[in-house]
Amino acid sequence: MVSKVFWILTIFVNFSAIFGQDEFIDCEYFVSLSNEYTCWLAIYNPNGLDNFTDVTGTHLPEKSDDDVQFISIRMIPITPIFPSIICEKFKNLNTLNIHSAGLQTIDDKAFENCKNITILDIYANNMLNRIDENSFIENLELKKLQIKVTNLSSLPENIFKNQHKLENLWLSVNKFIDLPKNIFKPLKNLRTIALNSNLLTTLNPKLLEPLENLEYLNLDDNQFEELPANIFNSFTNLKEIGLNQNKFKVIHSDWFGILPNLQSMYLYTNQIIAIDEKLLDNTGLNELYVLRNVCADKNVHDYSDSKELLRSEFKQCFENYENLFPSKSDD
Ligand SMILES: *[C@@H]1O[C@H](CO)[C@@H](O)[C@H](O)[C@H]1NC(C)=O
Ligand SMILES: *[C@@H]1O[C@H](CO)[C@@H](O)[C@H](O)[C@H]1NC(C)=O
Ligand SMILES: *[C@@H]1O[C@H](CO)[C@@H](O)[C@H](O)[C@H]1NC(C)=O
Numbered sequence: 001m002v003s004k005v006f007w008i009l010t011i012f013v014n015f016s017a018i019f020g021q022d023e024f025i026d027c028e029y030f031v032s033l034s035n036e037y038t039c040w041l042a043i044y045n046p047n048g049l050d051n052f053t054d055v056t057g058t059h060l061p062e063k064s065d066d067d068v069q070f071i072s073i074r075m076i077p078i079t080p081i082f083p084s085i086i087c088e089k090f091k092n093l094n095t096l097n098i099h100s101a102g103l104q105t106i107d108d109k110a111f112e113n114c115k116n117i118t119i120l121d122i123y124a125n126n127m128l129n130r131i132d133e134n135s136f137i138e139n140l141e142l143k144k145l146q147i148k149v150t151n152l153s154s155l156p157e158n159i160f161k162n163q164h165k166l167e168n169l170w171l172s173v174n175k176f177i178d179l180p181k182n183i184f185k186p187l188k189n190l191r192t193i194a195l196n197s198n199l200l201t202t203l204n205p206k207l208l209e210p211l212e213n214l215e216y217l218n219l220d221d222n223q224f225e226e227l228p229a230n231i232f233n234s235f236t237n238l239k240e241i242g243l244n245q246n247k248f249k250v251i252h253s254d255w256f257g258i259l260p261n262l263q264s265m266y267l268y269t270n271q272i273i274a275i276d277e278k279l280l281d282n283t284g285l286n287e288l289y290v291l292r293n294v295c296a297d298k299n300v301h302d303y304s305d306s307k308e309l310l311r312s313e314f315k316q317c318f319e320n321y322e323n324l325f326p327s328k329s330d331d
Contacts, residue, residue: 023049025083027057028074037063038070039090043077043101050109052085065089072097080104080127087113099123108134115139121146133158146170153177153199160186172218173197185210196220196242203231211235218242220266225249233257244268244289250321252328253278260284268292274320276328280307288314295320 023046027039039057059065068090082103087093093114103124111117118141122128126149133156136142140162147155148170157180160166166187176198184190190211200222208214214235224246232238238259244266251267253276264287265279272293279285288310290296295317311318321328 023047023052025052025055025085027055027068029057029060029063029068031060032070036070036094037067038072039068040074041071041077041086042073042075043079043083045077045079045081045083048080048104050081050083050085052083055085055089066092068092069094070097071095073099073101077101082106082110084109084112087111087117091115093117095119095121097121100125103128105129106131106135108132108137111136112138116141118142119144121148122150123148124150126151128152131155131159135159137162139163140165142166144168144170147174149173151175154179155183156180157183159183163187164189166190168192170194171198175199177201179204179207181206184208187211189213192216194218196222198222200224203227205231208232209234213237215239215261216241219246220244222246227252227255229254230257231255233259235259236261238262240264240266242266243270246270248272249274249294250324251275251279251317253282256283258282263287265289272296272317274324275314275317276321276325277311277318280310286310290314290317293317 024044026042030038030040032038069092071090071093079101080103082098091113094116096114096117098121101124104127106128111120115138117139120139120142123146128150131152136159142163143165145166153175154177160183164186167189169187169190169192172194181204184207187210191213192215193211196218197220201224205228208231212234215237216239220242221244225248232255236259239261240263245268248270249272251272256262256279260283262283262285265285266289268289269292272290273295286305286307296314
């Protein structure tokens with residue numbers, strides 16, 4: 001009994017300590033294992049104010065704001081916006097890692113002064129509802145950007161306008177239904193893009209076309225049944241593609257064209273009845289994962305490492321394709 005009362009009191013006191021107090025932004029500073037001077041950030045800002053004049057916390061000896069390279073989150077922050085003082089104060093920041101922040105909005109002031117940032121990781125836990133078109137306009141050095149677990153159903157068309165150096169873009173676990181067709185146009189240097197776990201049903205043929213250096217493409221866990229012809233055939237550097245957990249019934253080789261560097265394809269958990277065997281002739285594929293489909297369910301191996309094994313392993317899928325599309329298989 002005593003202990004129960006004790007815990008109830010403790011919880012109550014802790015809650016009122018947080019909810020009764022004024023807004024704050026606080027850093028605990030330390031040098032990370034990778035030798036980066038780090039601000040371990042706590043924010044309490046339930047009303048989304050952006051007029052902070054101070055970030056509290058004491059620097060390590062001989063360190064200053066200009067030395068801070070890395071920010072990660074110490075306490076689950078409570079703030080619907082990302083206060084602009086953080087980028088104003090830590091001008092040389094290299095990595096900003098904002099996760100589970102309850103962010104609702106990202107505006108063009110949030111990252112404006114983070115001019116040297118190369119890695120921005122926004123993992124917003126389903127709250128983020130709005131992101132302004134100029135949110136990243138000053139972040140010319142970005143190499144890796146992650147916008148994950150949000151409530152966004154699309155993104156503004158010009159949002160990546162200045163990300164010419166971007167190599168990795170992770171847009172997983174959002175609620176994207178569609179994306180504007182020119183959104184990826186500036187991303188000539190992109191190597192990896194993840195669009196998995198969204199609600200995409202179709203891809204505009206122009207959408208991915210500008211990504212001429214793409215190596216890894218993840219489209220797992222969407223609602224695709226069909227894709228346009230030639231959709232991937234300009235990706236001559238493509239190594240790996242993920243199409244797991246969609247609604248594909250037939251895999252056509254004309255989605256891919258001639259792709260000698262394509263080595264791995266993931267097709268788990270679709271409703272596939274047929275695959276065009278020309279896929280093996282036209283690409284470098286030696287890893288094909290097809291479990292939990294109609295034509296490859298229980299009696300196939302999960303993994304293969306040569307074209308010959310793949311040909312025998314998924315024979316049923318290839319034969320079905322010849323029967324369904326005799327003219328396509330002959331040309
Ligand atoms: C910030 O704005 C709020 C609400 O308008 C106000 O109450 C507070 O005093 C302001 N803080 C500063 C530091 O100006
Ligand atoms: C950004 O990086 C460049 C070169 O790495 C450096 O000269 C500059 O001082 C850094 N900081 C800002 C705010 O541009
Ligand atoms: C997510 O967006 C939908 C509409 O797009 C809205 O009805 C819902 O309230 C939003 N959820 C949150 C947590 O903001």
